[in-house]
Amino acid sequence: MYLLQLRENEIFETLKSIKNSNFTVIGGYAVNAYTLPRFSIDCDIVVKDEKDLKKIEAKLINLNYLKIRNKSNLSYHEKFVRYEKTLENNFKVSIDILIKDVIDRQTNATFSANWVFENSKINVLKGKTINEKLKVRIIDIDSLFVMKMISCRLTDIRDIFMLSPKIKNKKWVKQEISKRYDFSNRLSKVKEVINSKQFKDGLQGVYGYVDDDIFNKHKDILLKL
Numbered sequence: 001m002y003l004l005q006l007r008e009n010e011i012f013e014t015l016k017s018i019k020n021s022n023f024t025v026i027g028g029y030a031v032n033a034y035t036l037p038r039f040s041i042d043c044d045i046v047v048k049d050e051k052d053l054k055k056i057e058a059k060l061i062n063l064n065y066l067k068i069r070n071k072s073n074l075s076y077h078e079k080f081v082r083y084e085k086t087l088e089n090n091f092k093v094s095i096d097i098l099i100k101d102v103i104d105r106q107t108n109a110t111f112s113a114n115w116v117f118e119n120s121k122i123n124v125l126k127g128k129t130i131n132e133k134l135k136v137r138i139i140d141i142d143s144l145f146v147m148k149m150i151s152c153r154l155t156d157i158r159d160i161f162m163l164s165p166k167i168k169n170k171k172w173v174k175q176e177i178s179k180r181y182d183f184s185n186r187l188s189k190v191k192e193v194i195n196s197k198q199f200k201d202g203l204q205g206v207y208g209y210v211d212d213d214i215f216n217k218h219k220d221i222l223l224k225l
Contacts, residue, residue: 003091004039005129010085010093011043012132015125018059022052024113024120025138026102026147028159034141035162036207037128042082042094046102046139048113053081053099060095068094079103102147109150109180119143142168146176149186157193158203164221174225187225194219 011029025033028040047053057067065083079099084092102111116139123138139147145163148156167173177183193199204210 001129003088006087007041007091007093008039008127008129009132010087011095012125012127012130012134014060014063014065014093014095015043015134015136017063018056019134019136021047021055021059023047023056023097023137024116025125025136026098026116026144027096028155029125030138030144031148031159031163032126032128033123033138034144034166035159037126038159038206039128042096044096044098046098046113046116047100048117049100053097056097057081057083065095104147104151106151106153107181111147111180116143141166142173143176146173149173149177149190150181152186152189154193154202155206157190158206160190161194161203161218161222162207164218164225167221170225190222190225194222 015025023045025043025045027042027044028038029043031038032040045056047056060083063085065085068082068084079101080096081099082094082096084094086092098113100113102113102116103109117137120137120139120143122135125134125136125138127133141163145160145167148160148163174183177186200210200215203215
C-alpha cells in the first residue's frame with residue numbers, strides 16, 4: 001500500500017507542477033473524478049500540439065522523468081510519448097502524453113485532441129490512497145465512457161460499469177461510439193463480460209465492496225444501453 005500511495009502522490013505532485021500547461025486528463029485518473037477511485041499505474045493526458053508537449057516535457061525532465069523508447073506493450077500508438085520516473089525500490093510512475101490524436105491500439109479508433117478538449121472541463125481529481133484533491137481539466141463522463149467502451153479491455157469494462165448510472169446522454173454516447181466502431185460488437189463484448197461469474201469479484205478487487213443492489217442496478221443500465 002505504501003508504494004501505491006507513493007506513486008499516487010507523485011502523480012498529483014506532477015500534475016500540480018504542469019497544471020498551468022494546456023492538457024486534458026483521460027484514462028483511469030479521469031474515472032476517479034466521477035466514481036469510486038481506483039488505482040491506476042499511469043496518468044494519461046492529451047495535448048493539442050508540439051508546443052504544449054515541449055512545455056510539459058521540460059517540466060517532467062526537471063522532475064527527473066525519463067522518456068521511454070519501447071512502447072510496444074502500451075494502450076495507444078503513433079502520436080504519444082511516455083515518461084517514467086523511478087521511485088523507491090525501483091517502483092515506477094509514468095505519464096503518457098497523447099499528441100493531437102488519441103488512437104486506440106485495440107481498434108484503431110481515433111479521437112482528435114480537439115474532440116477531447118471540447119468535451120472536457122475543469123473538474124476535481126481524487127485519489128485512491130491520498131486525501132488530496134486537485135482541480136485540472138478532465139474529459140467529461142460521457143466522452144470518457146465512449147473512449148473506454150470502444151477500447152473494451154477488461155479494465156475499461158469495469159470502469160464503464162461503475163460510470164454507467166451517471167451517463168447524461170445515452171443517445172450521444174451511442175452515436176459517438178458508432179462513428180468509430182461497431183456499437184453492437186462493443187455492447188456484446190460488455191454483456192459477455194459483466195454476465196460472467198467472476199466479473200463481480202474482479203470489480204470488487206479494483207473498486208472495493210459493491211453492494212448487490214448497486215451491482216444489479218449498474219448491470220441493468222448497461223444491459224439496456
